[in-house]
Amino acid sequence: MKIRNTDWQIAVAYVGTVVGAGFASGQELMQFFVKFGIKGLYGAALAGIFFIVLGAMTIFMTGQYRFRTYKDLLDLMLGPKLALLIDGAVIIFLFLGFSVMLSGSGALFKEHLGLPSWIGIFLTEGLVLVALLARHEGVLWFNFLLIPLLIAVLGIVSVGTICSMPVSNPESTLFSGNGSWVSDNWICSSVLYVSYNMVGAVVVLVALAADKRNCSFAGGMLGGGLLSLLVLFAVGALLSAGSPVFSYQIPMLYLAYQVNPAMFYLYGAVLWAAMITTAIANAYGLARRLQYAWNVPYFFVMSLLLILAIPLSLCDFVHLVARVYPLFGYLSMIITFVLTIQVWGVMKEYLGKRAKKKFPR
16 A cells, blocks of 8 residues: 555544544543543544544545535435535534634643633634635644644653553543533443544545545545554553542643653643644634535635634533533434445445456456
8 A cells, every 4th residue: 555645644634633622631531431441441442443444434435526525425425405414513513623622722721821711712713823824735734743743742641651550440430521421331432432523534534635636545544543542542541540630621631740740841732732733623624614605705714713713612621522522422423324334335336346457257
């Protein structure tokens, strides 16, 4: 399999879309995996498999059917009527996801630096604005610059925690979920986690693959593989740390400090980078979709999104993660299910054509 430079760019952007405020802070992982104890690791492995397969197939189908936006993918999978309904839900999710990233930035500046949360919110909006003005190149370059550092630091903190604090009682945890709407079944919780994350990922992957026609499904596989490792190591680290992490809005910062006090400050910067990359991905995917839907200038849509997200970004970060993400996880399960079925059909057709060319009768 030949891996092009654009495949690496797509892979990094895929990671940047998923590893946002909820993931890098540890809140998502606490609520979707850690609360199940050792079964949370099984759920993390299952989620990793889904990320690899669905990421690769999204890019593959974009190339096969020449999609422009995720709406084209929905039309193919669901038909125009149902696709219109799901499209509306995706638009809402992208907007809420963008707002959650801003809220997470505010929580980080308040908890990590002791500064007012609005400073983090407006600084993040400023960087998102810069990226959106550069369109898809801005998305790729922000991720290309920030995500390798994020992967390295997250890996060091996770491995350092696991090595220094091995899990003593993985069968149970004291984490209550903070009023979360996440399922009490580890398999369902894992599927929910993938479902809501793939909403934003599909939007960005289709948009980027449409602009970068020389990419291949290898980018989706690489990105999914990196996500698999990050989820497994981070969940293992949180399980190792035990009950002290439950009282923090950003538990991964606590782990970073336990590894090394200097790592605490570095991880804070990396965490903010994760929020920025996901905020950019959500805002870019939404701006592209609304530009086509409303037939209005891109700059108008971009400006409108930045303004409307401010009020919701002032809400509590933990409660947004606990309620917004699981709700859209349930709604987006239909997308994940239909995409999986559609992928199987497309792959059978593709492999059948390859077999006929290779072994003609």
